Amino acid sequence: MNKKTTVFVLLGLCLVPHLIAEKAGPLVSTYSIVARDRESGDIGVAVQSHWFSVGSVVCWAEAGVGAVATQSFVDPSYGPLGLRLMRSGKSPQQALSGLLKADSHPEVRQVAMIDSSGAVAVHTGESCIVEAGHIAGDGYSCQANMMERKTVPAAMADAFEKAEGALVDRLLAALEAAQAEKGDIRGKQSAAIIVVAKESSGVPWKGRLFDLRVEDHPQPLEELGRLIRIAKAYRHMNQGDEYLAEKKLDLALESYSRAMKIYPDNPELMFWPATLLAASGKVEESLPLFRKVFARNPNWGELLKRLPAAGQFPDDPALLERILKLLED
Numbered sequence: 001m002n003k004k005t006t007v008f009v010l011l012g013l014c015l016v017p018h019l020i021a022e023k024a025g026p027l028v029s030t031y032s033i034v035a036r037d038r039e040s041g042d043i044g045v046a047v048q049s050h051w052f053s054v055g056s057v058v059c060w061a062e063a064g065v066g067a068v069a070t071q072s073f074v075d076p077s078y079g080p081l082g083l084r085l086m087r088s089g090k091s092p093q094q095a096l097s098g099l100l101k102a103d104s105h106p107e108v109r110q111v112a113m114i115d116s117s118g119a120v121a122v123h124t125g126e127s128c129i130v131e132a133g134h135i136a137g138d139g140y141s142c143q144a145n146m147m148e149r150k151t152v153p154a155a156m157a158d159a160f161e162k163a164e165g166a167l168v169d170r171l172l173a174a175l176e177a178a179q180a181e182k183g184d185i186r187g188k189q190s191a192a193i194i195v196v197a198k199e200s201s202g203v204p205w206k207g208r209l210f211d212l213r214v215e216d217h218p219q220p221l222e223e224l225g226r227l228i229r230i231a232k233a234y235r236h237m238n239q240g241d242e243y244l245a246e247k248k249l250d251l252a253l254e255s256y257s258r259a260m261k262i263y264p265d266n267p268e269l270m271f272w273p274a275t276l277l278a279a280s281g282k283v284e285e286s287l288p289l290f291r292k293v294f295a296r297n298p299n300w301g302e303l304l305k306r307l308p309a310a311g312q313f314p315d316d317p318a319l320l321e322r323i324l325k326l327l328e329d
Helices: 003-024 078-087 092-101 152-162 167-180 220-245 249-262 268-279 283-296 299-306 317-328
Strands: 030-036 043-049 059-062 066-073 109-115 120-124 133-137 140-144 190-196 208-214
Touching (some): 030 109, 059 078, 078 109, 120 133, 133 152, 140 152, 140 167, 167 190, 208 220, 220 249, 268 283
16 A cells, blocks of 8 residues: 555545534534432433533433433434423333434434433444443433443443432442443543433423533543532522521521531531521521631621621621621631
8 A cells, every 4th residue: 555545545534434423413422321210200311421511412301301311423402302302291212213213314323311200212323433332221221332341331320220329429420330441432521410300390490400510621520529519518508598588597507507518618608607697696606617717718707797788697786896806816
């Protein structure tokens, strides 16, 4: 083979995937899981890939409806269209079959769908880049393509079935198991997770329990795990705020305390419970929290001064002076 021929062969090898991609969509080789929690009824989808912002195209979910993972030579329309069909009463299999029939390139698609009852449908096209495959179980489906090892889907399924805790924790366990099996042959770059409620409240943002994305990171799953921990803390904070609005102070403090235990490194999660304690007459209990907050950033003291004018703290100069003296320590 002469040099000129070699160049054309190499160009041909490089161009083939791009020619397919122009017709079928960008190549998002990855591993993902769609699942439903038996106890809570929550529904979720999670993904990891060596592809920037993978969650923006792969993961789709709607409270009370289901979840979709669309990957390989990805056609993002499988997400919203699949959810729309399931919302209209179609089963995941009916929805997926209909979309595949209308697709001019089903052979390069890898798609999984799950509905609010836990029914699952999954497709791995014969032209997905190996190692590619899927495993569907009771209330979940694990799928992967362009993996270093063909054992990835099985490892994910085993980890999901054995994992304990909330659905978000079990989804992350499945992703971690895939990475332990070497995962994407190209490496790792981004990850995402969405968990929605079993029923729709009619308010879209209330039904979305977790919606987290790591767009680009050397350790995307570690970062995703960190974000999940923070999100759990803020969920308790939000619950505390709701209790506070209902004047259920004990329940509010309980929720705030849970948030602090989960994420003790964030001064804001200490500041607001401290203000509630002080405002409700539990000043001695509030002082250690204020001391920790002010030690990290004295600007929290300035914020405290501004709260009375907004009706968020008692207009009590003696109380403010007592707390702000901590800034002198």
